[in-house]
Amino acid sequence: MGIVKSEKTPARAAPLSETTIIGWMSKNLFSSWFNAILTIVTLYIIYITVKDLWIWGISDAVWVAENRRECFSISIDGACWAGVITWMDNIFYGRYPREELWRINLGLILLIVWMAPLWLPRVKAKVLIGVTTVFLYPFLAGYLFAGGDKGIFMQVMISAAIVCLIGNTLHSIIGVTSGSSLDDFLLRKLGKQDAPEKSQHRILLGILLASFVVVYLWQMSWSVEGVSWTKWGGLFLTLVISGIGIASALPGGIILALGRRSRLPVIRVLSTAFIELFRSVPLITVLFMATTMFPLFMPEGFVLNKLVQVIIAVCLFNACYMAEIVRGGLQSVPRGQAEGAHTIGLGYWGTMGLIIMPQALKHMIPNIVGNSIGLLKDTTLVSIIGLFDILGMLRSISRDTPWLGLHKEPLIFGAILFFLICFAMSKYSRHLETKLSTDHKK
Amino acid sequence: MTDTDKQETQLPQEQLASAISTEVIIELSKMNKWYADFHVLKDIDLVVHKGERIVVCGPSGSGKSTLIRCINHLEKHQEGSIVVDGITLDQNLKHIDHIRTEVGMVFQSFNLFPHLTIMENLTLGPIWVRKLPKAEAHANAMKYLERVKIPEQADKYPGQLSGGQQQRVAIARSLCMNPKIMLFDEPTSALDPEMIKEVLEVMVELADTGMTMIVVTHEMGFAKTIADRVIFMDEGDIVEENEPNEFFNNPQHERTKLFLSQIL
Numbered sequence: 268m269g270i271v272k273s274e275k276t277p278a279r280a281a282p283l284s285e286t287t288i289i290g291w292m293s294k295n296l297f298s299s300w301f302n303a304i305l306t307i308v309t310l311y312i313i314y315i316t317v318k319d320l321w322i323w324g325i326s327d328a329v330w331v332a333e334n335r336r337e338c339f340s341i342s343i344d345g346a347c348w349a350g351v352i353t354w355m356d357n358i359f360y361g362r363y364p365r366e367e368l369w370r371i372n373l374g375l376i377l378l379i380v381w382m383a384p385l386w387l388p389r390v391k392a393k394v395l396i397g398v399t400t401v402f403l404y405p406f407l408a409g410y411l412f413a414g415g416d417k418g419i420f421m422q423v424m425i426s427a428a429i430v431c432l433i434g435n436t437l438h439s440i441i442g443v444t445s446g447s448s449l450d451d452f453l454l455r456k457l458g459k460q461d462a463p464e465k466s467q468h469r470i471l472l473g474i475l476l477a478s479f480v481v482v483y484l485w486q487m488s489w490s491v492e493g494v495s496w497t498k499w500g501g502l503f504l505t506l507v508i509s510g511i512g513i514a515s516a517l518p519g520g521i522i523l524a525l526g527r528r529s530r531l532p533v534i535r536v537l538s539t540a541f542i543e544l545f546r547s548v549p550l551i552t553v554l555f556m557a558t559t560m561f562p563l564f565m566p567e568g569f570v571l572n573k574l575v576q577v578i579i580a581v582c583l584f585n586a587c588y589m590a591e592i593v594r595g596g597l598q599s600v601p602r603g604q605a606e607g608a609h610t611i612g613l614g615y616w617g618t619m620g621l622i623i624m625p626q627a628l629k630h631m632i633p634n635i636v637g638n639s640i641g642l643l644k645d646t647t648l649v650s651i652i653g654l655f656d657i658l659g660m661l662r663s664i665s666r667d668t669p670w671l672g673l674h675k676e677p678l679i680f681g682a683i684l685f686f687l688i689c690f691a692m693s694k695y696s697r698h699l700e701t702k703l704s705t706d707h708k709k
Numbered sequence: 710m711t712d713t714d715k716q717e718t719q720l721p722q723e724q725l726a727s728a729i730s731t732e733v734i735i736e737l738s739k740m741n742k743w744y745a746d747f748h749v750l751k752d753i754d755l756v757v758h759k760g761e762r763i764v765v766c767g768p769s770g771s772g773k774s775t776l777i778r779c780i781n782h783l784e785k786h787q788e789g790s791i792v793v794d795g796i797t798l799d800q801n802l803k804h805i806d807h808i809r810t811e812v813g814m815v816f817q818s819f820n821l822f823p824h825l826t827i828m829e830n831l832t833l834g835p836i837w838v839r840k841l842p843k844a845e846a847h848a849n850a851m852k853y854l855e856r857v858k859i860p861e862q863a864d865k866y867p868g869q870l871s872g873g874q875q876q877r878v879a880i881a882r883s884l885c886m887n888p889k890i891m892l893f894d895e896p897t898s899a900l901d902p903e904m905i906k907e908v909l910e911v912m913v914e915l916a917d918t919g920m921t922m923i924v925v926t927h928e929m930g931f932a933k934t935i936a937d938r939v940i941f942m943d944e945g946d947i948v949e950e951n952e953p954n955e956f957f958n959n960p961q962h963e964r965t966k967l968f969l970s971q972i973l
Contacts, residue, residue, distance in 0.1 A: 464842060606783050607820030607879075611834030611886055612810035614802070621833060625824050 334669030350670040361500015374408040390442035403428040415493030426483040496574040500655035509643040512581040520589025545587035592634045596627035636696035732759040740789035751945040764932040767942035781812040813883030817895040819875045821867035828863040853881040873904025893924040
């Protein structure tokens, strides 16, 4: 017997327990007597804990005091935040000369200006902006932080960075206001928008070179006082080490991963050996090797500064971890993608750069960010080999005469700081994932 | 879908102008291919003329996909020679790259690039490989999108399209490279019956333009309509090769008879 449905079944609203908070609570928290009691007991435990923390950390805490003794005399049970607050500059900047702090702040502002276009809608060529951030910004910031004499190489890189920064900023302003790009804008202003592509390229190259020369001449007379790396410290140093580590890890990891998947045996074996060697050794060992063993192998009088050694070690170590993440990402892209790319005539690099890598990177975002968070936290290990990064600074508070023995508060402050940074990073990665997922939206 | 449904897939039954020239465009001789120990293709000899439309059929595992994948070197053959458009396929990467720009291919699983819009999928090859200016590549892509009847989808992503639409985009993507030869590797096997028809229509229209085509398919109705020659493969051999009327009405080989009796 056949059944024929004569009317369409109308859609109805979802049950209340799916849509309202009270519905959710009665379903998940108070569904039975036992669950209701559990809920109340749990709430009570949370209340006690939070209340004690509140009393210690906020209501009974001392915010302003000369030294630890004064803290105690004001409130014996409360936290002594006064110590942390007095040391705040040290926690953030280490022993960097106080009158030169503007350089660090300027470096940070420049980074924000440089990278802001990545988050602005309507700005084109974001990949290029990202690449210049990794390859040019470090030179400008590096000189700003270290100062001193500029070698010819540094002068060139600094000029390139400044030109790039200016171009970048103009480009984003044009992008936001008109949705166009800097080169289109320049060509239109010169009335050359209809000229053949070759002469357009020549004009743009000319403008680029001219601005480079101008900036180069200008920067020759500009210099800032040298600050020895031994004075770098605090959160600033932590961010420098981990920032360089994170920024260099991806390019390095991509090269190593491609090497490991290469069809050429020598390249494959070398990459694999390199990756496995670094991955099977703890970071602290690599750091010790870099700072104490490495100079032994070097010729007499060859002195590398410790910070550079540490940064190189962190970069290599992290590139190896990243290489494995990249390899996993590459394997997650179906083989048909490469075949599709081959059939439209793309060679190895075209296929990798245009088809495989962009898709693989998307899959890798959670792992890349996870790795970056791990690296940020791991850099605190450098305090063991005598660099005063944020952890080193927090711990030296307790050895400062007025604040002798003040351990808890600085470390809690550090924990909060790390949590904020890392949580922001992981939130951002989730945001990126949803933003970049084009293949799932229907 | 049952086999009788397949046969009934309606196609425009136009008489195709026979535009086959005597010029040889693909020539395989004594071509052998192994997957490790497994001998997939055995002493394959095949000559394809310019403008010829060939349908390759056969049971699964007979080596028909591998055969056409060898023609654009997605698979490496171990013995014998493959000459495409006057160029011998060897280890020379330049030759391989050249042949791939001249040979378009459409896959069962479409293999569109999910991170790019339809328009970007279509213009990628022309811009990066053929070095066409963007505007020209764009106009060209639009022309082919109109030909496969989905110009309105240009700015969507492949994931937003139906299977039939994706396959038509894949055909357009290959055509944008302006190839001399088109290979089709079971282009309708992953599609719903309704979508099979729209894809086959596009392929019939393409056949009308005189494109050299090699099509691996189970669509026998389609084979009857457009093929100049049907090739039947079994266990790595070309068992029978004939023009479609003879092939379907008067098969010679026992294996062919068995195959046809099962699918028709």
